[in-house]
Amino acid sequence: xxxxxxxxxxxxxxxxxxxxxxxxxxxxxxxxxxxxxxxxxxxxxxxxxxxxxxxxxxxxxxxxxxxxxxxxxxxxxxxxxxxxxxxxxxxxxxxxxxxxxxxxxxxxxxxxxxxxxxxxxxxxxxxxxxxxxxxxxxxxxxxxxxxxxxxxxxxxxxxxxxxxxxxxxxxxxxxxxxxxxxxxxxxxxxxxxxxxxxxxxxxxxxxxxxxxxxxxxxxxxxxxxxxxxxxxxxxxxxxxxxxxxxxxxxxxxxxxxxxxxxxxxxxxxxxxxxxxxxxxxxxxxxxxxxxxxxxxxxxxxxxxxxxxxxxxxxxxxxxxxxxxxxxxxxxxxxxxxxxxxxxxx
Amino acid sequence: xxxxxxxxxxxxxxxxxxxxxxxxxxxxxxxxxxxxxxxxxxxxxxxxxxxxxxxxxxxxxxxxxxxxxxxxxxxxxxxxxxxxxxxxxxxxxxxxxxxxxxxxxxxxxxxxxxxxxxxxxxxxxxxxxxxxxxxxxxxxxxxxxxxxxxxxxxxxxxxxxxxxxxxxxxxxxxxxxxxxxxxxxxxxxxxxxxxxxxxxxxxxxxxxxxxxxxxxxxxxxxxxxxxxxxxxxxxxxxxxxxxxxxxxxxxxxxxxxxxxxxxxxxxxxxxxxxxxxxxxxxxxxxxxxxxxxxxxxxxxxxxxxxxxxxxxxxxxxxxxxxxxxxxxxxxxxxxxxxxxxxxxx
Numbered sequence: 302x303x304x305x306x307x308x309x310x311x312x313x314x315x316x317x318x319x320x321x322x323x324x325x326x327x328x329x330x331x332x333x334x335x336x337x338x339x340x341x342x343x344x345x346x347x348x349x350x351x352x353x354x355x356x357x358x359x360x361x362x363x364x365x366x367x368x369x370x371x372x373x374x375x376x377x378x379x380x381x382x383x384x385x386x387x388x389x390x391x392x393x394x395x396x397x398x399x400x401x402x403x404x405x406x407x408x409x410x411x412x413x414x415x416x417x418x419x420x421x422x423x424x425x426x427x428x429x430x431x432x433x434x435x436x437x438x439x440x441x442x443x444x445x446x447x448x449x450x451x452x453x454x455x456x457x458x459x460x461x462x463x464x465x466x467x468x469x470x471x472x473x474x475x476x477x478x479x480x481x482x483x484x485x486x487x488x489x490x491x492x493x494x495x496x497x498x499x500x501x502x503x504x505x506x507x508x509x510x511x512x513x514x515x516x517x518x519x520x521x522x523x524x525x526x527x528x529x530x531x532x533x534x535x536x537x538x539x540x541x542x543x544x545x546x547x548x549x550x551x552x553x554x555x556x557x558x559x560x561x562x563x564x565x566x567x568x569x570x571x572x573x574x575x576x577x578x579x580x581x582x583x584x585x586x587x588x589x590x591x592x593x594x595x596x597x598x599x600x601x602x603x604x605x606x607x608x609x610x611x612x613x614x615x616x617x618x619x620x621x622x623x624x625x626x627x628x629x630x631x632x633x634x635x636x637x638x639x640x641x642x643x644x645x646x
Numbered sequence: 647x648x649x650x651x652x653x654x655x656x657x658x659x660x661x662x663x664x665x666x667x668x669x670x671x672x673x674x675x676x677x678x679x680x681x682x683x684x685x686x687x688x689x690x691x692x693x694x695x696x697x698x699x700x701x702x703x704x705x706x707x708x709x710x711x712x713x714x715x716x717x718x719x720x721x722x723x724x725x726x727x728x729x730x731x732x733x734x735x736x737x738x739x740x741x742x743x744x745x746x747x748x749x750x751x752x753x754x755x756x757x758x759x760x761x762x763x764x765x766x767x768x769x770x771x772x773x774x775x776x777x778x779x780x781x782x783x784x785x786x787x788x789x790x791x792x793x794x795x796x797x798x799x800x801x802x803x804x805x806x807x808x809x810x811x812x813x814x815x816x817x818x819x820x821x822x823x824x825x826x827x828x829x830x831x832x833x834x835x836x837x838x839x840x841x842x843x844x845x846x847x848x849x850x851x852x853x854x855x856x857x858x859x860x861x862x863x864x865x866x867x868x869x870x871x872x873x874x875x876x877x878x879x880x881x882x883x884x885x886x887x888x889x890x891x892x893x894x895x896x897x898x899x900x901x902x903x904x905x906x907x908x909x910x911x912x913x914x915x916x917x918x919x920x921x922x923x924x925x926x927x928x929x930x931x932x933x934x935x936x937x938x939x940x941x942x943x944x945x946x947x948x949x950x951x952x953x954x955x956x957x958x959x960x961x962x963x964x965x966x967x968x969x970x971x972x973x974x975x976x977x978x979x980x981x982x983x984x985x986x987x988x989x990x991x
Contacts, residue, residue: 374841399839434871434903494744495843496719496836498875523878526779526925530843530879537871558779561924579906580871 302485303395303420304363305333308352308387312369312380313342318450318556320345322397323368325479329458335362340379354383358390364420366482367396374399374423384408388417395420397478399492422481423492425501432499432538434580439509440635443541444519444590445573447563449528449556451547452619453519454480456590459619460545461516463628470513474505476535480518490520490538491531498531502538517541523572524564525555533576540581543631546570546612549592550604566608587634588627589616647830648740648765649708650678653697653732657714657725658687663795663901665690667742668713670824674803680707685724699728703735709765711827712741719744719768729753733762740765742823744837767826768837770846777844777883779925784854785980788886789864789935790918792908794873794901796892797964798864799825801935804964805890806861808973815858819850821880825863835865836876843876847883862886868917869909870900878921885926888976891915891957894937895949911953932979933972934961 307330309323317324327334327347336352347368354365365387367380376384376398384394384402388411396402402419403409412419442460444453457473457480464471473480475487488501506515517539521528548566555561570586577584589608593601601618609616615626652675654668662669672679672692681697692713699710710732712725721729721743729739729747733756741747747764748754757764787805789798802818802825809816818825820832833846851860862884866873893911900906915931922929934953938946946963954961960971 399841431872431902434906491839491841493840494836495838495840495876495879496744496873498840499872523921524924526882527776527844528841528879529882529921529924530875530877531840532875533868533878534840534873534875537874557776561779576868576874579869579874 303482304393306335306362307333308336308338308354308357308362308365308392309334309347309349309368310338310365310380310383311343311345311347312377312383313340314369315342315344317345319370320347320368321450322370322479322482323347323366325454326366326368326482329483335360338365338383340383354387354390354392358392362392364393364395367394367398370398370478376400376405381405381407385411388412388415393418393420395422395482397422397482397489399423422478423489425488425493425497426504429488429493429497429504430500431496432503432534434499434537436581437508437540439506439515440513441506441515441517441539441541442543442545442587442631443517443536443539444545444547445532445536445569446519446522446547447524447566447569448522448549448552449525451549452590452592453547456545456547456619456624457516457518458483459624460628463624464514464516467628470511471516472513474515474517476502476505476518476520490535491528495530498534499538502535506539519547522555522569523576524569526558526561536573536577537580541577541584542581543585543587543634544570544573544577545588545590545627546573546586547590547592551595566612570612585634586612586614587631588614588624590624590627591616591618593618593621648827649738651680651707652678653681653683653699653702653707653710653737654679654692654694654713655683655710655725655728656688656690656692657722657728658685659714660687660689662690664715665692665713666795667715667824667827668692668711670799671711671713671827674828680705683710683728685728699732699735699737703737707737709738709740712739712743715743715823721745721750726750726752730756733757733760738763738765740767740827742767742827742834744768767823768834770833770838770842771849774833774838774842774849775845776841777848777879779844779882781926782853782885784851784860785858786851786860786862786884786886787888787890787932787976788862788881788884789890789892790877790881790914791864791867791892792869792911792914793867793894793897794870796894797935797937798892801890801892801964801969802861802863803828804969805973808969809859809861812973815856816861817858819860819862821847821850821863821865835880836873840875843879844883847880851884864892867900867914868921869914871903871906881918881922882925886922886929887926888930888932888979889915889918889922890933890935890972891918891931892935892937896940911957915957930979931957931959932976933959933969935969935972936961936963938963938966
């Protein structure tokens with residue numbers, strides 16, 4: 302697998318959302334990160350020490366992770382000499398972009414010449430097939446959202462941490478590049494052949510018999526004009542027993558597509574539940590996770606309380622409030638009906 | 647592009663649905679087909695003369711089209727020596743399977759040795775990107791369905807033929823392997839990277855300014871647990887002005903997934919309209935196309951009349967009744983509001 306520790310490459314990113322890959326690794330595996338590499342013009346930081354590739358290598362870094370992502374999944378031109386420099390300094394390089402590192406001649410040649418490894422975590426398994434929709438054993442929770450980049454991965458990891466802290470069996474199941482870099486395994490469902498989206502989701506969360514939960518990282522939104530197909534296939538393949546709805550109050554429009562308003566919480570939840578019932582008729586919502594980073598504590602508390610009242614579900618910001626109420630409700634729903642999970646299959 | 651005329655390879659297929667690729671080419675381009683190639687055990691026919699590859703070559707065939715498709719999109723082992731024989735007899739080979747012809751060493755080596763061409767029509771354009779959902783000029787009709795293999799391609803081609811017979815500008819836009827073999831161009835949206843489904847649909851039906859219609863071939867169903875993601879992305883990327891709903895009365899369950907019932911007409915239409923409004927708020931339904939091949943004339947007429955009354959839309963079986971009423975309604979809806987199409991953009 303990918304060797305740690307890591308140097309996180311941010312390039313010349315100016316949009317905090319563009320470095321969510323690096324941010325996720327830094328936040329959930331801080332002990333594996335020796336620093337960040339930024340180019341002139343970069344306006345974001347992860348709070349790590351700024352290092353050149355040579356400095357990072359001297360401090361023991363084994364892999365540079367490309368932490369910058371754009372909508373098309375293509376490497377920026379400025380990244381190529383940095384990657385070559387990292388290879389020359391002794392590091393492997395890992396990327397979650399659609400474009401493969403090995404497709405770029407300068408990178409491929411340097412890696413071959415130096416004997417370094419290139420990891421493209423979006424490369425799907427070669428033997429993936431179509432989803433079959435056959436009910437399978439186990440308990441699964443999927444995070445869904447009103448839009449992309451709403452905190453679905455963060456929420457999923459927070460749920461895993463909270464459940465493990467209570468002594469429960471819970472495993473984060475990664476479906477995106479950052480999640481895979483954090484978990485060490487998974488399927489990037491947005492990168493599979495379109496026919497195999499639900500098949501990829503079935504692969505990510507296979508049948509389990511130990512009574513534990515798979516916490517599946519959601520992707521995109523049923524209401525996003527670019528990516529809704531991925532979200533729907535993931536929903537069907539996941540066969541979730543429980544949904545957690547993720548949302549960022551105040552976002553002006555769907556990410557990347559001005560003019561497309563963010564849908565309401567209720568319609569988002571209803572459409573996700575309806576679609577999810579196709580492969581698991583017993584699916585229920587158990588909570589709402591808000592990203593309230595743009596608001597004060599008081600405003601955040603009010604926004605969460607309003608959403609909780611509207612949907613009759615616990616609503617928390619995982620960053621500032623944790624997810625204890627959501628986990629309480631999850632356990633309450635599924636303890637009250639362990640017959641539910643067993644009889645439903 | 648692909649050289650005609652064609653020899654259509656059916657292999658040892660036993661399920662008529664498995665040879666829908668070959669059937670489509672034979673039905674819509676009969677003048678280009680010299681015969682069919684069947685192996686022992688084959689239980690289906692296209693009504694073409696049975697020829698060996700040598701016989702087909704002697705009659706002038708230029709390309710053997712692999713007309714057999716299974717759910718996984720993988721070539722059956724028995725096809726490989728047949729393909730090599732076709733190459734040796736002087737034919738090119740074209741395939742719509744997920745698995746590339748050139749991935750199979752025996753086929754690749756024979757093609758290289760003999761200077762023949764291999765066409766993989768599912769290979770997506772290399773420069774495809776994410777869909778943007780930006781409104782574009784033109785009039786577009788998309789066929790949608792309760793399930794896969796309901797006649798969406800056939801209906802689309804029948805609409806094109808009927809509209810052209812009336813002197814209208816109308817162009818079939820192919821989104822699947824058979825459609826591409828018929829149209830000579832298109833994007834196999836089930837074969838693109840999952841993130842690019844709606845981008846592929848946008849590519850298939852670019853902006854047009856001549857007042858003509860793009861008739862876009864639908865794929866799958868929003869209610870199919872294997873393929874719904876493809877259907878949703880195609881719907882969003884197509885930005886259809888008009889939908890035609892395709893259905894086969896009496897089908898016992900969703901294709902390939904026993905236990906999953908076929909959804910009702912009304913809920914299918916409502917969910918497709920609702921999802922389509924995300925990228926074209928003015929979308930309307932204009933007709934219903936039934937595959938009534940399992941029924942008598944009287945039963946077919948009754949089934950269509952019932953559906954027409956239920957949905958207040960013309961309902962016809964394109965094979966036995968044509969699509970004149972659907973085209974009448976389409977023109978009525980969009981003549982009555984040519985301001986609709988112009989003002990809506």
